[in-house]
Amino acid sequence: MLLKKEAHRIAVEVLRPCARELDRMPPEQRILPGSPYFQAIGQLKSLGYHRMFLPAPYSDSDTQVSALGRAIFLEELGWGSLGLATAFGVDMLPFVLIAMFGSDELKEEVLLPWVEDTEGKYHGCWGATEPDHGSDGIMSLRDESGLTFGKAQVSIQSSGDDWIINGQKSAWVSSAPIATHCALHVQLAGEENPLHGMFVIVDLSSEGVTLGQPIQMLGARDDPQGEIFFENVRIPGKNVLVANSPFYGVFIDQLLCATSSNIANIAVGVARAAFEEALEYTRRRVQGGQPIVNHKNVQLTLYSMFEKIETARCFARQALAFLQGETPKLDDLSQDEPQSPMGISNFLSSPRHARCAQIYAKRIAFEVANDALQLSGAFGLSDESLFEKLFRDARSLWIEDGTLEVLSLDAARDLIKNYETDQYVPTEVIQRW
Ligand SMILES: Cc1cc2nc3c(=O)[nH]c(=O)nc-3n(C[C@H](O)[C@H](O)[C@H](O)COP(=O)(O)OP(=O)(O)OC[C@H]3O[C@@H](n4cnc5c(N)ncnc54)[C@H](O)[C@@H]3O)c2cc1C
Numbered sequence: 001m002l003l004k005k006e007a008h009r010i011a012v013e014v015l016r017p018c019a020r021e022l023d024r025m026p027p028e029q030r031i032l033p034g035s036p037y038f039q040a041i042g043q044l045k046s047l048g049y050h051r052m053f054l055p056a057p058y059s060d061s062d063t064q065v066s067a068l069g070r071a072i073f074l075e076e077l078g079w080g081s082l083g084l085a086t087a088f089g090v091d092m093l094p095f096v097l098i099a100m101f102g103s104d105e106l107k108e109e110v111l112l113p114w115v116e117d118t119e120g121k122y123h124g125c126w127g128a129t130e131p132d133h134g135s136d137g138i139m140s141l142r143d144e145s146g147l148t149f150g151k152a153q154v155s156i157q158s159s160g161d162d163w164i165i166n167g168q169k170s171a172w173v174s175s176a177p178i179a180t181h182c183a184l185h186v187q188l189a190g191e192e193n194p195l196h197g198m199f200v201i202v203d204l205s206s207e208g209v210t211l212g213q214p215i216q217m218l219g220a221r222d223d224p225q226g227e228i229f230f231e232n233v234r235i236p237g238k239n240v241l242v243a244n245s246p247f248y249g250v251f252i253d254q255l256l257c258a259t260s261s262n263i264a265n266i267a268v269g270v271a272r273a274a275f276e277e278a279l280e281y282t283r284r285r286v287q288g289g290q291p292i293v294n295h296k297n298v299q300l301t302l303y304s305m306f307e308k309i310e311t312a313r314c315f316a317r318q319a320l321a322f323l324q325g326e327t328p329k330l331d332d333l334s335q336d337e338p339q340s341p342m343g344i345s346n347f348l349s350s351p352r353h354a355r356c357a358q359i360y361a362k363r364i365a366f367e368v369a370n371d372a373l374q375l376s377g378a379f380g381l382s383d384e385s386l387f388e389k390l391f392r393d394a395r396s397l398w399i400e401d402g403t404l405e406v407l408s409l410d411a412a413r414d415l416i417k418n419y420e421t422d423q424y425v426p427t428e429v430i431q432r433w
Contacts, residue, residue, distance in 0.1 A: 007076035015080025078269020083222025152187035219396030264316035267361035319357035369394035
Protein backbone atom coordinates (compact mmCIF):
# COMPACT_ATOMS: atom_id res chain seq x y z
CA MET A 1 0.00 0.00 0.00
CA LEU A 2 2.87 2.31 0.87
CA LEU A 3 4.55 1.52 -2.45
CA LYS A 4 1.38 2.29 -4.39
CA LYS A 5 0.88 5.56 -2.54
CA GLU A 6 4.46 6.67 -3.01
CA ALA A 7 4.57 5.60 -6.68
CA HIS A 8 1.29 7.41 -7.29
CA ARG A 9 2.66 10.55 -5.61
CA ILE A 10 5.65 10.50 -8.00
CA ALA A 11 3.33 9.92 -10.96
CA VAL A 12 1.21 12.93 -9.96
CA GLU A 13 3.97 15.29 -8.84
CA VAL A 14 6.79 14.39 -11.20
CA LEU A 15 5.83 12.21 -14.17
CA ARG A 16 2.62 13.93 -15.30
CA PRO A 17 4.05 17.50 -15.26
CA CYS A 18 7.31 16.41 -16.96
CA ALA A 19 5.37 14.40 -19.57
CA ARG A 20 3.13 17.37 -20.32
CA GLU A 21 6.13 19.61 -20.99
CA LEU A 22 7.96 16.99 -23.04
CA ASP A 23 4.86 16.27 -25.14
CA ARG A 24 4.74 19.91 -26.23
CA MET A 25 8.46 20.45 -26.88
CA PRO A 26 10.21 20.08 -30.24
CA PRO A 27 11.90 16.63 -30.21
CA GLU A 28 15.45 18.05 -30.30
CA GLN A 29 14.81 20.02 -27.08
CA ARG A 30 13.61 16.98 -25.16
CA ILE A 31 17.11 15.52 -25.14
CA LEU A 32 18.98 18.63 -23.98
CA PRO A 33 20.66 18.43 -20.55
CA GLY A 34 18.26 19.59 -17.84
CA SER A 35 15.12 18.80 -19.88
CA PRO A 36 12.10 17.43 -17.96
CA TYR A 37 13.08 13.98 -19.22
CA PHE A 38 16.22 13.99 -17.08
CA GLN A 39 14.37 15.50 -14.13
CA ALA A 40 11.86 12.65 -14.17
CA ILE A 41 14.37 9.84 -14.65
CA GLY A 42 16.74 11.44 -12.11
CA GLN A 43 13.94 11.58 -9.55
CA LEU A 44 13.13 7.86 -10.00
CA LYS A 45 16.81 7.00 -9.63
CA SER A 46 17.39 9.21 -6.62
CA LEU A 47 14.68 7.19 -4.89
CA GLY A 48 16.31 3.90 -5.93
CA TYR A 49 13.41 2.57 -8.01
CA HIS A 50 15.74 1.36 -10.77
CA ARG A 51 17.14 -1.21 -8.30
CA MET A 52 13.72 -2.74 -7.78
CA PHE A 53 14.05 -5.14 -10.72
CA LEU A 54 17.57 -6.36 -9.93
CA PRO A 55 18.33 -9.68 -8.27
CA ALA A 56 20.20 -9.76 -4.95
CA PRO A 57 22.79 -8.56 -4.05
CA TYR A 58 22.15 -5.50 -6.24
CA SER A 59 18.74 -4.75 -4.79
CA ASP A 60 18.46 -4.58 -1.02
CA SER A 61 15.63 -5.18 1.42
CA ASP A 62 14.40 -1.63 0.82
CA THR A 63 14.03 -2.08 -2.91
CA GLN A 64 13.26 -5.80 -3.31
CA VAL A 65 9.58 -6.38 -3.93
CA SER A 66 7.29 -9.16 -5.08
CA ALA A 67 5.79 -9.46 -8.56
CA LEU A 68 2.70 -7.73 -7.20
CA GLY A 69 4.80 -4.81 -5.98
CA ARG A 70 6.45 -4.50 -9.37
CA ALA A 71 3.08 -4.67 -11.13
CA ILE A 72 1.69 -1.94 -8.90
CA PHE A 73 4.74 0.22 -9.54
CA LEU A 74 4.60 -0.24 -13.33
CA GLU A 75 0.90 0.54 -13.40
CA GLU A 76 1.52 3.81 -11.58
CA LEU A 77 4.33 4.69 -14.01
CA GLY A 78 1.95 4.01 -16.93
CA TRP A 79 -0.71 6.15 -15.24
CA GLY A 80 1.80 9.00 -15.01
CA SER A 81 3.33 8.77 -18.49
CA LEU A 82 3.60 6.05 -21.13
CA GLY A 83 6.82 7.53 -22.51
CA LEU A 84 8.58 7.86 -19.16
CA ALA A 85 7.40 4.39 -18.12
CA THR A 86 8.89 2.99 -21.35
CA ALA A 87 12.08 4.95 -20.73
CA PHE A 88 12.30 3.47 -17.24
CA GLY A 89 11.82 -0.04 -18.69
CA VAL A 90 14.42 0.19 -21.45
CA ASP A 91 16.87 1.88 -19.09
CA MET A 92 16.85 -1.20 -16.88
CA LEU A 93 17.16 -3.73 -19.65
CA PRO A 94 20.94 -3.83 -20.29
CA PHE A 95 21.79 -3.60 -16.60
CA VAL A 96 19.34 -6.17 -15.25
CA LEU A 97 20.62 -8.57 -17.91
CA ILE A 98 24.24 -7.87 -16.95
CA ALA A 99 23.24 -8.73 -13.37
CA MET A 100 21.86 -12.04 -14.63
CA PHE A 101 24.41 -13.03 -17.28
CA GLY A 102 27.40 -10.72 -17.06
CA SER A 103 30.92 -11.54 -15.88
CA ASP A 104 32.15 -10.16 -12.54
CA GLU A 105 34.30 -7.69 -14.47
CA LEU A 106 31.32 -6.33 -16.45
CA LYS A 107 29.26 -6.08 -13.29
CA GLU A 108 32.01 -4.11 -11.61
CA GLU A 109 32.63 -1.82 -14.59
CA VAL A 110 29.16 -1.21 -16.01
CA LEU A 111 26.48 -2.45 -13.63
CA LEU A 112 27.70 -0.97 -10.35
CA PRO A 113 27.96 2.67 -11.56
CA TRP A 114 24.35 2.36 -12.85
CA VAL A 115 23.15 0.79 -9.59
CA GLU A 116 24.72 3.59 -7.58
CA ASP A 117 23.62 6.34 -9.96
CA THR A 118 21.29 8.75 -8.20
CA GLU A 119 21.16 11.43 -10.92
CA GLY A 120 20.44 9.57 -14.14
CA LYS A 121 23.98 9.76 -15.54
CA TYR A 122 23.69 6.31 -17.14
CA HIS A 123 20.80 5.27 -19.32
CA GLY A 124 20.10 2.01 -21.13
CA CYS A 125 18.24 1.20 -24.34
CA TRP A 126 17.27 -1.95 -26.26
CA GLY A 127 18.44 -2.24 -29.88
CA ALA A 128 16.25 -4.95 -31.35
CA THR A 129 14.48 -3.74 -34.51
CA GLU A 130 16.14 -2.57 -37.72
CA PRO A 131 14.96 -0.45 -40.67
CA ASP A 132 14.08 -3.60 -42.69
CA HIS A 133 13.35 -5.87 -39.73
CA GLY A 134 10.47 -4.75 -37.51
CA SER A 135 7.92 -7.52 -37.06
CA ASP A 136 10.10 -10.14 -38.70
CA GLY A 137 12.99 -9.46 -36.39
CA ILE A 138 13.18 -11.01 -32.97
CA MET A 139 9.45 -10.32 -32.48
CA SER A 140 8.40 -13.37 -34.48
CA LEU A 141 11.19 -15.89 -34.29
CA ARG A 142 8.68 -18.60 -33.53
CA ASP A 143 7.50 -18.13 -37.12
CA GLU A 144 9.30 -20.45 -39.54
CA SER A 145 9.37 -17.51 -41.94
CA GLY A 146 12.01 -16.05 -39.62
CA LEU A 147 14.36 -18.26 -41.58
CA THR A 148 13.80 -16.14 -44.70
CA PHE A 149 14.71 -13.06 -42.75
CA GLY A 150 17.95 -12.57 -44.68
CA LYS A 151 20.93 -10.61 -43.54
CA ALA A 152 20.41 -8.43 -40.50
CA GLN A 153 21.36 -4.78 -40.69
CA VAL A 154 23.57 -5.03 -37.64
CA SER A 155 26.28 -7.67 -37.88
CA ILE A 156 29.16 -8.73 -35.67
CA GLN A 157 32.45 -10.47 -36.37
CA SER A 158 35.30 -11.52 -34.16
CA SER A 159 38.65 -9.75 -34.08
CA GLY A 160 41.03 -11.52 -31.70
CA ASP A 161 39.47 -11.30 -28.23
CA ASP A 162 37.21 -8.44 -29.36
CA TRP A 163 34.18 -8.14 -31.62
CA ILE A 164 33.47 -5.58 -34.34
CA ILE A 165 29.94 -4.30 -34.99
CA ASN A 166 28.61 -2.62 -38.14
CA GLY A 167 25.16 -1.48 -39.21
CA GLN A 168 22.07 0.41 -38.12
CA LYS A 169 19.13 -0.13 -35.76
CA SER A 170 15.68 1.30 -36.50
CA ALA A 171 14.62 4.89 -35.82
CA TRP A 172 12.23 3.65 -33.14
CA VAL A 173 14.70 2.58 -30.46
CA SER A 174 13.29 4.09 -27.27
CA SER A 175 15.63 6.48 -25.43
CA ALA A 176 18.44 5.84 -27.94
CA PRO A 177 19.20 9.56 -28.52
CA ILE A 178 20.19 9.99 -24.87
CA ALA A 179 21.31 6.47 -23.92
CA THR A 180 24.77 5.60 -22.65
CA HIS A 181 24.51 1.81 -23.04
CA CYS A 182 22.66 -0.43 -25.47
CA ALA A 183 21.56 -4.04 -25.07
CA LEU A 184 21.99 -5.03 -28.69
CA HIS A 185 20.85 -7.94 -30.86
CA VAL A 186 23.40 -8.66 -33.60
CA GLN A 187 23.67 -11.30 -36.29
CA LEU A 188 26.93 -13.06 -37.08
CA ALA A 189 28.42 -11.54 -40.24
CA GLY A 190 27.58 -13.63 -43.31
CA GLU A 191 24.63 -15.44 -41.67
CA GLU A 192 21.02 -15.18 -42.88
CA ASN A 193 19.17 -16.64 -39.90
CA PRO A 194 18.42 -14.20 -37.06
CA LEU A 195 18.93 -17.02 -34.56
CA HIS A 196 22.60 -17.12 -35.53
CA GLY A 197 23.14 -14.07 -33.45
CA MET A 198 24.34 -12.74 -30.15
CA PHE A 199 23.24 -10.36 -27.44
CA VAL A 200 25.88 -7.83 -26.46
CA ILE A 201 26.31 -4.68 -24.40
CA VAL A 202 27.65 -1.62 -26.19
CA ASP A 203 28.96 1.48 -24.47
CA LEU A 204 27.48 4.15 -26.72
CA SER A 205 30.40 6.50 -26.16
CA SER A 206 32.60 4.01 -28.09
CA GLU A 207 34.32 5.17 -31.27
CA GLY A 208 32.18 4.52 -34.34
CA VAL A 209 28.77 4.89 -32.63
CA THR A 210 26.44 7.65 -33.85
CA LEU A 211 23.10 8.33 -32.21
CA GLY A 212 20.28 9.59 -34.43
CA GLN A 213 18.19 12.66 -33.73
CA PRO A 214 14.85 12.11 -31.99
CA ILE A 215 11.83 12.13 -34.27
CA GLN A 216 8.34 13.49 -33.74
CA MET A 217 5.90 10.63 -33.16
CA LEU A 218 2.14 10.48 -32.66
CA GLY A 219 2.41 9.10 -29.14
CA ALA A 220 4.93 8.36 -26.38
CA ARG A 221 6.58 11.70 -27.18
CA ASP A 222 7.87 11.86 -23.63
CA ASP A 223 10.42 9.18 -24.57
CA PRO A 224 12.76 10.23 -27.39
CA GLN A 225 13.31 7.58 -30.07
CA GLY A 226 16.05 7.42 -32.67
CA GLU A 227 18.45 5.28 -34.68
CA ILE A 228 21.83 3.95 -33.63
CA PHE A 229 24.58 3.65 -36.25
CA PHE A 230 27.62 1.40 -35.78
CA GLU A 231 30.75 1.80 -37.87
CA ASN A 232 33.49 -0.67 -36.97
CA VAL A 233 32.59 -0.42 -33.29
CA ARG A 234 34.93 -2.56 -31.22
CA ILE A 235 33.62 -4.22 -28.05
CA PRO A 236 35.58 -6.47 -25.69
CA GLY A 237 34.67 -10.15 -25.43
CA LYS A 238 33.35 -9.66 -21.90
CA ASN A 239 30.49 -7.55 -23.34
CA VAL A 240 28.94 -10.62 -24.96
CA LEU A 241 26.06 -11.59 -22.65
CA VAL A 242 24.62 -14.39 -24.77
CA ALA A 243 26.88 -16.04 -27.33
CA ASN A 244 25.78 -17.65 -30.58
CA SER A 245 24.25 -20.91 -29.32
CA PRO A 246 20.87 -22.70 -29.13
CA PHE A 247 20.30 -20.75 -25.89
CA TYR A 248 20.09 -17.48 -27.84
CA GLY A 249 16.58 -18.42 -29.10
CA VAL A 250 15.40 -19.39 -25.61
CA PHE A 251 16.87 -16.18 -24.25
CA ILE A 252 14.99 -14.03 -26.79
CA ASP A 253 11.74 -15.84 -26.06
CA GLN A 254 12.08 -15.28 -22.33
CA LEU A 255 13.23 -11.70 -22.76
CA LEU A 256 10.02 -11.04 -24.73
CA CYS A 257 8.03 -12.63 -21.89
CA ALA A 258 9.63 -10.12 -19.52
CA THR A 259 9.02 -7.10 -21.77
CA SER A 260 5.45 -8.29 -22.49
CA SER A 261 4.62 -8.68 -18.80
CA ASN A 262 6.04 -5.26 -17.99
CA ILE A 263 4.36 -3.42 -20.83
CA ALA A 264 1.04 -5.09 -19.98
CA ASN A 265 1.09 -3.52 -16.52
CA ILE A 266 2.12 -0.15 -17.96
CA ALA A 267 -0.77 -0.34 -20.47
CA VAL A 268 -3.20 -0.98 -17.59
CA GLY A 269 -1.92 2.26 -16.05
CA VAL A 270 -2.56 4.16 -19.30
CA ALA A 271 -6.12 2.76 -19.42
CA ARG A 272 -6.74 3.64 -15.78
CA ALA A 273 -5.53 7.19 -16.36
CA ALA A 274 -8.07 7.61 -19.19
CA PHE A 275 -10.86 6.07 -17.12
CA GLU A 276 -10.20 8.24 -14.06
CA GLU A 277 -9.96 11.38 -16.18
CA ALA A 278 -13.30 10.50 -17.82
CA LEU A 279 -14.98 9.76 -14.49
CA GLU A 280 -13.91 13.12 -13.08
CA TYR A 281 -14.91 14.98 -16.22
CA THR A 282 -18.37 13.40 -16.49
CA ARG A 283 -19.06 14.19 -12.82
CA ARG A 284 -18.31 17.88 -13.48
CA ARG A 285 -19.62 18.49 -17.01
CA VAL A 286 -23.23 19.63 -16.92
CA GLN A 287 -25.51 19.19 -19.93
CA GLY A 288 -29.31 19.01 -19.97
CA GLY A 289 -29.37 20.54 -16.49
CA GLN A 290 -27.38 17.78 -14.81
CA PRO A 291 -23.90 16.25 -14.72
CA ILE A 292 -23.51 14.01 -17.79
CA VAL A 293 -22.55 11.13 -15.50
CA ASN A 294 -26.28 10.86 -14.72
CA HIS A 295 -27.08 9.87 -18.30
CA LYS A 296 -27.47 6.13 -18.75
CA ASN A 297 -25.27 5.89 -21.86
CA VAL A 298 -22.43 7.58 -19.97
CA GLN A 299 -22.87 5.23 -16.99
CA LEU A 300 -22.76 2.14 -19.22
CA THR A 301 -19.64 3.38 -20.99
CA LEU A 302 -17.91 4.06 -17.67
CA TYR A 303 -18.83 0.60 -16.41
CA SER A 304 -17.52 -1.09 -19.52
CA MET A 305 -14.23 0.85 -19.23
CA PHE A 306 -13.90 -0.23 -15.60
CA GLU A 307 -14.62 -3.89 -16.45
CA LYS A 308 -11.92 -3.91 -19.13
CA ILE A 309 -9.31 -2.41 -16.82
CA GLU A 310 -10.03 -4.86 -14.00
CA THR A 311 -9.74 -7.91 -16.29
CA ALA A 312 -6.60 -6.58 -17.99
CA ARG A 313 -5.02 -5.96 -14.59
CA CYS A 314 -5.65 -9.59 -13.55
CA PHE A 315 -3.93 -10.86 -16.72
CA ALA A 316 -1.06 -8.42 -16.40
CA ARG A 317 -0.34 -9.23 -12.76
CA GLN A 318 -0.63 -12.95 -13.44
CA ALA A 319 1.91 -12.73 -16.25
CA LEU A 320 4.39 -10.88 -14.06
CA ALA A 321 3.88 -13.33 -11.20
CA PHE A 322 4.53 -16.25 -13.52
CA LEU A 323 7.59 -14.56 -14.96
CA GLN A 324 9.02 -14.36 -11.46
CA GLY A 325 8.11 -17.94 -10.65
CA GLU A 326 5.59 -16.94 -8.01
CA THR A 327 2.61 -18.73 -9.50
CA PRO A 328 1.88 -21.59 -11.90
CA LYS A 329 0.31 -21.18 -15.34
CA LEU A 330 -3.45 -21.25 -14.93
CA ASP A 331 -4.08 -23.49 -17.92
CA ASP A 332 -1.46 -26.07 -16.99
CA LEU A 333 -2.99 -28.99 -15.08
CA SER A 334 0.37 -30.51 -14.23
CA GLN A 335 1.55 -27.60 -12.12
CA ASP A 336 0.02 -26.68 -8.84
CA GLU A 337 3.07 -25.23 -7.16
CA PRO A 338 5.21 -22.24 -8.04
CA GLN A 339 8.30 -23.46 -9.88
CA SER A 340 10.80 -21.36 -8.04
CA PRO A 341 10.86 -18.87 -5.23
CA MET A 342 10.70 -15.19 -6.07
CA GLY A 343 13.43 -14.22 -8.47
CA ILE A 344 14.03 -12.12 -11.51
CA SER A 345 12.76 -14.85 -13.80
CA ASN A 346 12.52 -18.61 -13.67
CA PHE A 347 13.31 -18.69 -17.39
CA LEU A 348 10.34 -20.96 -17.85
CA SER A 349 7.85 -18.25 -18.49
CA SER A 350 4.99 -18.93 -20.84
CA PRO A 351 5.09 -16.94 -24.10
CA ARG A 352 1.36 -17.31 -24.79
CA HIS A 353 0.42 -15.99 -21.36
CA ALA A 354 2.85 -13.10 -21.46
CA ARG A 355 1.76 -12.13 -25.00
CA CYS A 356 -1.92 -12.54 -24.06
CA ALA A 357 -1.49 -10.18 -21.12
CA GLN A 358 0.31 -7.65 -23.31
CA ILE A 359 -2.11 -7.89 -26.25
CA TYR A 360 -5.21 -7.64 -24.08
CA ALA A 361 -3.93 -4.73 -21.99
CA LYS A 362 -2.79 -2.80 -25.09
CA ARG A 363 -6.10 -3.44 -26.84
CA ILE A 364 -8.23 -2.29 -23.94
CA ALA A 365 -5.96 0.71 -23.24
CA PHE A 366 -6.84 2.09 -26.66
CA GLU A 367 -10.53 1.20 -26.35
CA VAL A 368 -10.73 2.88 -22.95
CA ALA A 369 -8.81 5.97 -24.15
CA ASN A 370 -11.16 6.16 -27.16
CA ASP A 371 -14.23 5.97 -24.91
CA ALA A 372 -12.75 8.58 -22.59
CA LEU A 373 -12.25 10.92 -25.55
CA GLN A 374 -15.86 10.43 -26.62
CA LEU A 375 -17.14 11.17 -23.12
CA SER A 376 -15.16 14.40 -23.00
CA GLY A 377 -16.65 15.87 -26.19
CA ALA A 378 -14.75 18.59 -28.03
CA PHE A 379 -12.74 19.42 -24.90
CA GLY A 380 -11.05 16.03 -25.22
CA LEU A 381 -9.88 16.83 -28.73
CA SER A 382 -8.13 20.01 -27.66
CA ASP A 383 -4.50 19.90 -26.65
CA GLU A 384 -5.50 21.53 -23.36
CA SER A 385 -6.85 18.17 -22.24
CA LEU A 386 -5.09 15.03 -21.12
CA PHE A 387 -7.60 12.95 -23.11
CA GLU A 388 -5.98 13.57 -26.48
CA LYS A 389 -2.48 12.68 -25.20
CA LEU A 390 -3.73 9.46 -23.64
CA PHE A 391 -5.51 8.63 -26.90
CA ARG A 392 -2.30 9.16 -28.91
CA ASP A 393 -0.22 7.21 -26.39
CA ALA A 394 -2.66 4.30 -26.22
CA ARG A 395 -2.73 4.11 -30.02
CA SER A 396 1.03 3.87 -30.23
CA LEU A 397 0.91 0.93 -27.81
CA TRP A 398 -0.58 -1.15 -30.64
CA ILE A 399 2.79 -0.94 -32.43
CA GLU A 400 5.38 -0.46 -29.67
CA ASP A 401 7.10 -3.67 -28.55
CA GLY A 402 5.49 -5.68 -31.37
CA THR A 403 2.24 -5.04 -33.26
CA LEU A 404 -0.93 -6.57 -31.88
CA GLU A 405 -1.23 -8.82 -34.95
CA VAL A 406 2.30 -10.18 -34.79
CA LEU A 407 2.16 -10.72 -31.02
CA SER A 408 -1.16 -12.56 -31.47
CA LEU A 409 0.26 -14.80 -34.20
CA ASP A 410 3.24 -15.53 -31.99
CA ALA A 411 0.96 -16.47 -29.07
CA ALA A 412 -1.18 -18.60 -31.41
CA ARG A 413 1.86 -20.58 -32.55
CA ASP A 414 2.85 -21.30 -28.95
CA LEU A 415 -0.73 -22.30 -28.16
CA ILE A 416 -1.10 -24.65 -31.11
CA LYS A 417 2.27 -26.27 -30.52
CA ASN A 418 2.42 -26.48 -26.73
CA TYR A 419 -1.05 -26.30 -25.19
CA GLU A 420 -1.77 -29.61 -23.50
CA THR A 421 -5.34 -30.84 -23.41
CA ASP A 422 -6.42 -33.17 -20.62
CA GLN A 423 -4.81 -36.50 -21.43
CA TYR A 424 -7.16 -38.45 -19.17
CA VAL A 425 -10.34 -37.99 -21.21
CA PRO A 426 -10.73 -41.04 -23.46
CA THR A 427 -10.84 -40.20 -27.17
CA GLU A 428 -14.26 -41.80 -27.65
CA VAL A 429 -15.75 -39.47 -25.01
CA ILE A 430 -14.39 -36.43 -26.85
CA GLN A 431 -15.79 -37.78 -30.12
CA ARG A 432 -19.27 -38.41 -28.61
CA TRP A 433 -19.36 -34.82 -27.37
C1 LIG B 1 6.76 3.93 -29.24
C2 LIG B 1 7.65 2.87 -29.80
C3 LIG B 1 8.76 2.44 -29.08
C4 LIG B 1 9.60 1.48 -29.62
N1 LIG B 1 10.72 1.10 -28.90
C5 LIG B 1 11.60 0.22 -29.45
C6 LIG B 1 12.82 -0.12 -28.75
O1 LIG B 1 13.05 0.32 -27.63
N2 LIG B 1 13.69 -0.95 -29.37
C7 LIG B 1 13.48 -1.48 -30.61
O2 LIG B 1 14.32 -2.21 -31.10
N3 LIG B 1 12.33 -1.18 -31.30
C8 LIG B 1 11.39 -0.35 -30.75
N4 LIG B 1 10.22 -0.06 -31.41
C9 LIG B 1 9.97 -0.70 -32.71
C10 LIG B 1 8.81 -1.70 -32.63
O3 LIG B 1 9.19 -2.88 -31.95
C11 LIG B 1 8.35 -1.97 -34.08
O4 LIG B 1 7.80 -0.75 -34.55
C12 LIG B 1 7.34 -3.08 -34.17
O5 LIG B 1 7.93 -4.33 -33.83
C13 LIG B 1 6.73 -3.17 -35.59
O6 LIG B 1 7.71 -3.13 -36.58
P1 LIG B 1 7.56 -2.09 -37.76
O7 LIG B 1 7.23 -0.77 -37.18
O8 LIG B 1 8.77 -2.21 -38.61
O9 LIG B 1 6.25 -2.54 -38.58
P2 LIG B 1 6.21 -3.66 -39.73
O10 LIG B 1 6.91 -4.90 -39.25
O11 LIG B 1 6.64 -3.08 -41.00
O12 LIG B 1 4.64 -3.99 -39.77
C14 LIG B 1 3.74 -3.22 -40.57
C15 LIG B 1 2.37 -3.93 -40.55
O13 LIG B 1 2.47 -5.24 -41.14
C16 LIG B 1 2.01 -6.24 -40.24
N5 LIG B 1 2.88 -7.42 -40.34
C17 LIG B 1 4.22 -7.42 -40.49
N6 LIG B 1 4.69 -8.68 -40.54
C18 LIG B 1 3.63 -9.50 -40.41
C19 LIG B 1 3.46 -10.92 -40.37
N7 LIG B 1 4.51 -11.75 -40.47
N8 LIG B 1 2.22 -11.40 -40.21
C20 LIG B 1 1.16 -10.57 -40.10
N9 LIG B 1 1.25 -9.23 -40.13
C21 LIG B 1 2.47 -8.70 -40.28
C22 LIG B 1 2.13 -5.60 -38.85
O14 LIG B 1 1.20 -6.17 -37.92
C23 LIG B 1 1.82 -4.14 -39.14
O15 LIG B 1 0.42 -3.93 -39.17
C24 LIG B 1 9.34 0.89 -30.89
C25 LIG B 1 8.22 1.32 -31.61
C26 LIG B 1 7.37 2.30 -31.08
C27 LIG B 1 6.17 2.72 -31.87
